Amino acid sequence: MRLVLKLLLVLLAGFAGVMALMDLGGSVEIRHGDLWIGLPLAAGILAAALGFLLLHALLRLWSWLLAWPARRRLRLERQHRAEGELALTRALVALAAGRAEAARIEVTRARRLMGDSPQLLLLAAEAARAEGDEAAATEAFEALAAQPEARFLGLRGLLRQAEARGDWDAAREIAAEAQSAEPSAEWLRAERSEVARRRQDWGEALAFSGADGPRAALSLAAALQEKDPLRAAELERQAFLAEPGFAPGVIAHASRLLDTGHPRRARGVLQQGWNAAPHPGIAELLLGLDTDRIRRVRLVEELTRHTPAHPESRLLRARIAFEAGLTGRARHELNLWRETGQADRRCYALLGEVERAEHGPDAAREREAGWLREAAAAPVEPVWRCGHCGAEHSAWKPLCGACGTAGAITWSGAAR
Template structure:
């Protein structure tokens, strides 16, 4: 719009000037030495305009020629940058595809074409990681620390590398840098939680859950579950330090958050029993059983009164069946107590009901034991054992990421991630957890505090 107005004003001025010259004709005389040059006023004005136009053209030609080398250098620089960005893009595609050779080639070309671009260092670091050259990747990340544009990315790379090496003290230092730089970033919060749990800093991890809730990184059920597990680990630590009152306080919190979490119920009830709170220990186990029956909860419930006879335990454990009358675990646990009391008819009755509810492998094995104890033939016993082989598996601690089955609960799964074990029925063909050391302390009471089944 402004250009249009300027053009109209200029055209009006030129037209006005031409009209004035047409209305006022005249002649102009110029004396140069002995020569006298006469011409009309309009021709003089036209000549001056033509000379000015020619001079402007000549000046532009001179400027174009004098600036040509700089324009050529700029063109070459832009061409190199364009090719560099193309190489960088192809390198990132190769990184996503997991092609180390492709990344290496594209990264080398990008480094040659756009050496000062921070993204090239990132690509070079990724290449080194894919090739297993963590020292080179770390060197690249350290160089990136000096550039404000890549400082946070460099901290993340160094932090991830130190956690991968399990150099947790070093990782805590980088984590402090990341939190000072951008404490609210989701990856900083998640990494903080992972690092705090790996280093047994359970209270700090609970604080991170508050940030996760604020950022809506986890659903409310997952948040409650993790709070329960962290409170349980605080209780376990307190038991190891013989701080039983602190342990029961944290254990109660875990049981309130996740009543069906058997490990928390077992530790909390055991602490309550050791503090002389037998009634509370019983209520904790009954609440856990009502939420999610677990065989260890049934064994702990049976062991609450050590002075009872097997028959008395059987009578008291009837409460578990009353709480879960249609759950197979209630019938199996009570059948085991009946077997301990040598009440074979009651055991058989309970196992027959379990067969109707959910005929798992454990049901058939217990039935075979009842047959053996009551003097049945070997063929009958082998028949039950044979059916146990083909029966669905019993519930176990299953890693929800890998499907691996573990003998007991622990805060980390085989992959090292926090809280991935669930008490559930594994598939018929399961992956066995590697016999490696767990990344952190497992739920194991001292030998004197273990709950044993009565003989």
């Protein structure tokens, strides 16, 4: 209604204007050489107004035509984005459903429609990996690493790939780059420690190992690699301090102290190590210091004072007593151990020796028959064993020679 009123008013104003112009009278003349145009004033004003309107319309049309390619581009972009996002969703669904090939096709379509955004590159790499196409995944991760804001994502992908194919030198480089790109990523330290372990660079593995890492084993491994005796000695000391119950660390530290003329401190270390975790290697080193049989009995009494009921303490006391000719004492210790039901085969072997020494081989044979049955059911003695492949080792080593696993050799009984 208001529009009708406005139109009516405009028409009335226009009509009044024309009427006023008609009343105005007068004329417009254009003279150029012989050309002469004469118009009434009203017609002249009307013609000028119409001319202005026409020019305006032409200019508008021109600018509309000029903007036409940009408008078309925008419309296409919008359309591509919508289609691309649809393809992206389909790719995610396909990947989640384990349809790797479909995922790759959809990601390729989305990349064609929307360009290489970090999200799409990451998805392309994951789809390629799911399909088993590592080369395509590498390409996508490299493109991702080349984008400054997504560099870390690309490097992380490349790191995983290097680890998966066992290329530890490349993994080391990539992990270092990744950490410089994202210094606050804590897990990268553990990752770098693991990579160093795989490269058997124990010093670096130790440097990147956290407080909860196997610091004693890594320190000792680094000490074995160290050429400078002073630094090696310090690493051995660190191994002992990190875990006094880690016998190889105790033995290495005490041996070094003995070699450098500190027998008292060495004995203290051996005692502390035995208290934390009795191990035959510790006793062997200590007993190597004295050959007198009776003094050795006292030495062992002292060593096992805080751990009298430990199987290794019982066995050690029995063996040393037996060697000193104290067979009754040896048998007493072994029987105490046997009564716990935890005695391993070493207990029965030594019992047999004690029996033979006391009663001669014939009398011993009768008793041995009963023990042999018990011994067959008893656990085998603990050894250095790889927790990964189960291979036995004569001594602790940082790396299992049988399967190449690092840090897997521990002191333990056989898996039964």
